[in-house]
Amino acid sequence: MTSIESQVLQPYKYGFVTDIESETVPPGLNEDVIRLISLKKGEPEWMLEWRLKAYRHWTKMTEPTWANVTYGPIDYQAISYYAAPKQRPKVESLDQVDPKLLETFDKLGIPIAEQKRLAGVAVDAVFDSVSVATTFREELAKYGVIFCPMSEAIREHPDLVREYLSTVVPVNDNFFAALNSAVFTDGSFAYIPKGVRCPLELSTYFRINAQSTGQFERTLIVAEEGSAVSYLEGCSAPSRDENQLHAAVVELVALDNAQIKYSTIQNWYPGDEHGKGGIYNFVTKRGACRGKNSKISWTQVETGSAITWKYPGCILQGDGSIGEFYSVAVTNNRQQADTGTKMIHMGKNTKSTIVSKGISAGHGQNTYRGLVKILKGAEGARNYSQCDSMLIGDQCGAHTFPYIDVRNSSAIMEHEASTSKIGEDQIFYCKQRGLSAEDAVSMIVNGFCKEVFKELPMEFAVEAQNLLGISLEGSVG
Amino acid sequence: MNPLLEIKDLHATVDGNEILKGVNLTVRTGEVHAIMGPNGSGKSTLAQLLAGHPAYTVTSGSVKFDGKDLFDLDPEERAREGLFLAFQYPVTIRGITNSYFLRSAVNAIRKHKGLPELDPLDFLQVLEDKLKAIGWDDSFMNRAVNEGFSGGEKKRNEILQLAVLEPRLAVLDETDSGLDIDALKTVAEAVNALRSKDRSFVVVTHYQRLLNYIVPDFVHVLAEGRIVRSGGKELALTLEEKGYAGAGVGA
Numbered sequence: 001m002t003s004i005e006s007q008v009l010q011p012y013k014y015g016f017v018t019d020i021e022s023e024t025v026p027p028g029l030n031e032d033v034i035r036l037i038s039l040k041k042g043e044p045e046w047m048l049e050w051r052l053k054a055y056r057h058w059t060k061m062t063e064p065t066w067a068n069v070t071y072g073p074i075d076y077q078a079i080s081y082y083a084a085p086k087q088r089p090k091v092e093s094l095d096q097v098d099p100k101l102l103e104t105f106d107k108l109g110i111p112i113a114e115q116k117r118l119a120g121v122a123v124d125a126v127f128d129s130v131s132v133a134t135t136f137r138e139e140l141a142k143y144g145v146i147f148c149p150m151s152e153a154i155r156e157h158p159d160l161v162r163e164y165l166s167t168v169v170p171v172n173d174n175f176f177a178a179l180n181s182a183v184f185t186d187g188s189f190a191y192i193p194k195g196v197r198c199p200l201e202l203s204t205y206f207r208i209n210a211q212s213t214g215q216f217e218r219t220l221i222v223a224e225e226g227s228a229v230s231y232l233e234g235c236s237a238p239s240r241d242e243n244q245l246h247a248a249v250v251e252l253v254a255l256d257n258a259q260i261k262y263s264t265i266q267n268w269y270p271g272d273e274h275g276k277g278g279i280y281n282f283v284t285k286r287g288a289c290r291g292k293n294s295k296i297s298w299t300q301v302e303t304g305s306a307i308t309w310k311y312p313g314c315i316l317q318g319d320g321s322i323g324e325f326y327s328v329a330v331t332n333n334r335q336q337a338d339t340g341t342k343m344i345h346m347g348k349n350t351k352s353t354i355v356s357k358g359i360s361a362g363h364g365q366n367t368y369r370g371l372v373k374i375l376k377g378a379e380g381a382r383n384y385s386q387c388d389s390m391l392i393g394d395q396c397g398a399h400t401f402p403y404i405d406v407r408n409s410s411a412i413m414e415h416e417a418s419t420s421k422i423g424e425d426q427i428f429y430c431k432q433r434g435l436s437a438e439d440a441v442s443m444i445v446n447g448f449c450k451e452v453f454k455e456l457p458m459e460f461a462v463e464a465q466n467l468l469g470i471s472l473e474g475s476v477g
Numbered sequence: 478m479n480p481l482l483e484i485k486d487l488h489a490t491v492d493g494n495e496i497l498k499g500v501n502l503t504v505r506t507g508e509v510h511a512i513m514g515p516n517g518s519g520k521s522t523l524a525q526l527l528a529g530h531p532a533y534t535v536t537s538g539s540v541k542f543d544g545k546d547l548f549d550l551d552p553e554e555r556a557r558e559g560l561f562l563a564f565q566y567p568v569t570i571r572g573i574t575n576s577y578f579l580r581s582a583v584n585a586i587r588k589h590k591g592l593p594e595l596d597p598l599d600f601l602q603v604l605e606d607k608l609k610a611i612g613w614d615d616s617f618m619n620r621a622v623n624e625g626f627s628g629g630e631k632k633r634n635e636i637l638q639l640a641v642l643e644p645r646l647a648v649l650d651e652t653d654s655g656l657d658i659d660a661l662k663t664v665a666e667a668v669n670a671l672r673s674k675d676r677s678f679v680v681v682t683h684y685q686r687l688l689n690y691i692v693p694d695f696v697h698v699l700a701e702g703r704i705v706r707s708g709g710k711e712l713a714l715t716l717e718e719k720g721y722a723g724a725g726v727g728a
Contacts, residue, residue, distance in 0.1 A: 420571075424531055429568045432528050433578070433638065434556040434585035443581065447572030447621065 012304075015239030015269055018104045018209050021086040022128065027212060028077045031055065034182055037082050041151045041185070044158060054171035054181030061175045067338040068367040068399055069307050071243070071280065079245060081183045083128040083210035101125075101132050108236060110205045121232070122147055124204040126217060129185035136200055145229075146191040147202050150218050153189035160191055164222050168251035168288045168315070176247040176309075177284040180216045184249070187217035192227040192258075201230050201457055208237035208268070208279070214245040221251070223258035225291060230261040232460050236304070237269040241277045243306060244269075248283045256291030256318065261299070263456055264312075265464055268304035273362070275334030278306025285312035286342075289321035289350075297324040298341065299455040301464040306335060311369065313342030316350035316378075323352040326452040328464070331364025331396070340370035340401075345378040345411070354385040357449050360396035367399040374411040381411045389419045390448050420448075479544040481506045481646055481677050482527075487538035489526055496522045498702030499538070504646070507674040511688055511713060512681045514699035515721045520681045521565060523699070524650040527679075528562040529555055542646070556582075557589035561644030563635040565651040570622035575634065576604065578622045579641050586642060607640045611667040629660035636667045647671075648679045653687040665690030685717035698724070 025036060034055055038048040063074070085098060097112070105112050105125050112125055112133045122136035124147065131149030140147050146157060153161050171181040188204040208215045223229055237244065246268060252260050262285075271278025281304075287296035298312040314323025325341035343352035358366040366389065374381045389398035398419055406413065422444055430440030446453070453461050482504040489497040496519045504510050514520050526533045527540065529552030540547040542560060550558065570578065583603070584594040595603065608615055613633070623631050632652055639647050649668070653661055668691050672678070680691055688696070688710065696712040697704045700721070706712065716724050 423568075426568045426570065428528075428530055428552060429564065430570075431552040432556050432562050432564075433582035433642065434553055434589070435581060436553055436585070439581065439585070443573055443578070444570055447570050450572035 012239055012269060014108060014236035014267065016107070017238040018100055020098065020100045020209070022083050022210050023086050024080050024083040024210055024213065027080045029079070029081060029183065033081055037183060037185060040082065040084075041154070043151075043154055046158075046162065047154055050166075050171070051182050054178050055183075057172040058175065058178035058182055061172070061178055063175050067309050068365070068369070068401075069309065069336040069338050071307055074243075074245060074280070076179075078212070080210070080213045081216070082185055083213040084130040085127060085132065097133050101127055104207065104209075105205065108205065108207065110234070121201045121203050124149060124188045124202075126186050126188075126204060126206045128208060128210050128213060128215065131186045131188070140198070140200065143196050143199060144193040145196060145198050146189065148189055150187040150189045150220065151185070153220075157189070157191070160222065161189065161220065164220055164251070164253050166251070168253060168286045169249050169284050174284060176282040177249050180218060180247045180249045180284070183214075184216040184218040187219040187248070189219070190221040190229065190231060192223045192229045194224040195226045196224075197227065198229040201232055203232040203234070206233065206235035208235075208244060208246065211240065212242065212244075214247065216246075217248045219248070219250040221260055221262070222253045223255065223260050223294075225256045225258060228259040230263070230457055232263045232265075232457060234265045234267065234460075236267050237279055239269050239272075239277065243271075243278060243280055245280045245282070246305075248285075250283070250285040250312075252287035252296055254287065254289050254291060254294035254296050254321075257293050258291060259295045259297075260287060261297045261457075262287070262312070263460055264298075264300040264302075265460055266300065266302045266304050266308070270304045270333065270335050271306040273333045275306065278335070279304065281305035281308045281310065283310040285310065286315065287313070287323070288315045288317060289323060289347075290317050291321070292318040292347070293320040294318050295322040295324070297326070297455070299326040299452065300328070300339075301452070301456070302327070302329040302337060302339060305337070308335075308337040308339050310339045311342055313344065313371075314352065315344045315346065316352065317346045318350075319347040320349045321347055322350070324455075325352075325354045325356070326455045327356045328359070328449045328452045329357070329366055330359045331361070331366045333362040333364065335362075336365045338367040338369055340368045342371040343373070343383060345372075345374045345381040345383070347378060349380040350378055351382045352384075354383070354387075355451050356385075356387045357452055358387075358389045358398050359392065359445060359448070360389070360398050361392040363395045365397045365399070367401065369401045369403075371403040371405070372413065373405040374408050374413075376407045378408050379410050381408065383411070383413050385413075385415045387415075387417045388448065390445070391419065391421045479541070480504060481543055482679070483541040485539045487523075487540060488536045489522065490534050490536055491522065491532055495536070496533075496702055497526070500699070500702070500704055502697065502704060504677050504679060506645070506677055508695065509672065509678040509680065509691065509693045511693035511696045512679060512699055512704075513683070513685070513696060513713065513716060516683065518699045519702045520683075520699050521650055524562060524648045524679070524681050527555075527648055528552060528560065553585070557586050559645035561639055561642055561647045563632075563639055563647065563649045563652050565654060567623050567631045567635055569624045571624055573622050574619050575622050576600070576618040579604070579638060582638070582642060604641060607637070611636070611640050611670050613637065613667070628655040629657070632656060632660070632664055633667075636664055636671075640667065640671055645675065646677050646679070648681065650681050651683060652680075653682055653684060661687065662690060685713045688713045
């Protein structure tokens, strides 16, 4: 089986370090550190108060242990909670951005400079704790779309931020969300006004660079009545022996007839083959379908991180609202993933769809954990769940924990699950038709993930497939 | 001219058990050879070993394919050189359509031959021509490879691949197993349409009935890892009449 396993994942390609002088606050967490972060960000008083409130909650909370993952204790006092490239330009124009940063994002395939930009995609580039550039802002502004770093939104659009921030993920929602609320440094803010279909894909690329730091980003997307937006996020980090913490919070709000499509390609450094190093990816993502007939769709391709703890969910409040979750999670070597979704049906005739594909190789452990809850008032709710696991080799594991809680007898629930193994026979069959072993594995894994990949925007589908070492042609969409 | 396939004193094991104990067989271009034999005689082992299945270990002997040492070639190289195995138990590949799979295979072989790859439209044309030649429609081209296929459909799919990939040597491993008489006829007619002076067949089967439709030039009986009798097509009828034991072959 080792011949197959070695072909599943390419070596981590994004493990380089950018040699750039950065300003880092000393490790440790207390109210003074939070005050310092808030000061550096030039935040208004209410924001500081909000952070301190979150911090006080956090100090009384304990780290969750129910996930099907194991790791040593995290010393929260050993982490530095703020790191930013020095001499951060006041970005009047991209020409003023440190060329080293532009180069870094170029290397990651996220060109920011004017002449190289990806057509049709507006990018917010976040480097450690700060956003270094956001492209296509003027173009978006013509449509009334706001797309800017979170720290800027707090200063420039305080009313919008105050109206929606922490209304989907309360500051005390869980241990990591509370920590994030206390110390988050940047992230993206997007606001799509009434009736506007956002003309570009919005995208944020998160890069961790500095050592001994955590990255705590906060993203908020608000889609007003009748609007639509597609948002993509990508991320990577240098290969280091230490574990680094990434605890993000993402909140989505969709009002009447609004649609938000949120896609993630998570490629944080996964650690080496012995499980040394790698990112702890402990993330809270939730969308509120607040308006009637609104729709929120999560698509995630999780290939990186030493440990993934992540359950993007939808609160289906509006009547006729729709929640979707499409996921590919890959664990290789010593990676562990405990991921899935929560679909909370509150409104009438709400629908949710869950398609989860877990691929385990090496000693990887892959857990699907999902909750579908139909509340009493959710007349006519429907859910379809499909959880498929693929095993490559005999040292890995696949686990499935689907929770279903139905309080209204009119609900229609469907659940399908399967487990399969890439076998020598499948590989041999493909080889006998002239395909190389590499192409055979690619094809088999690709076919397995197809239902999820076809949900990704085209630009990302390519990246996702490359990440899995997959040749693209003809098999997507 | 070299024979297309020349097997000499071939010994092979699986899990340490010797299955082939000195097989000799020569197949020239354009010939159709049937290999018959009781269960466990080593027929399928021979078929899979020729294609390079990793479960089998060659302990001695040689196989030449068009003058080249077959064991110097990886399974995919054998395929690209024109050796095709119609599987007894074809595998399923979820999410990959038959037409995508076949085009990938065709292009892997074309690349090997230094020919330009076919784009989807060109390939569609090739496919239509092949389907017409064997009298089939394209109803399962857009389904995932063998997913949800009936036994008959799977076997038909193998023969369709044979038609499209145009091998020089096609090894059919119990292609008749699990087929009812109508499906058997359909498959056999397609195989007959693919017979040509440039292509050889090795037809592995337990039953004579397939050979009523695919009439071989030579029949060999494999028993306990050796070819114990060889003859013309009438040998198959003798076996049918008397059984393997009756023909002195041991069941």
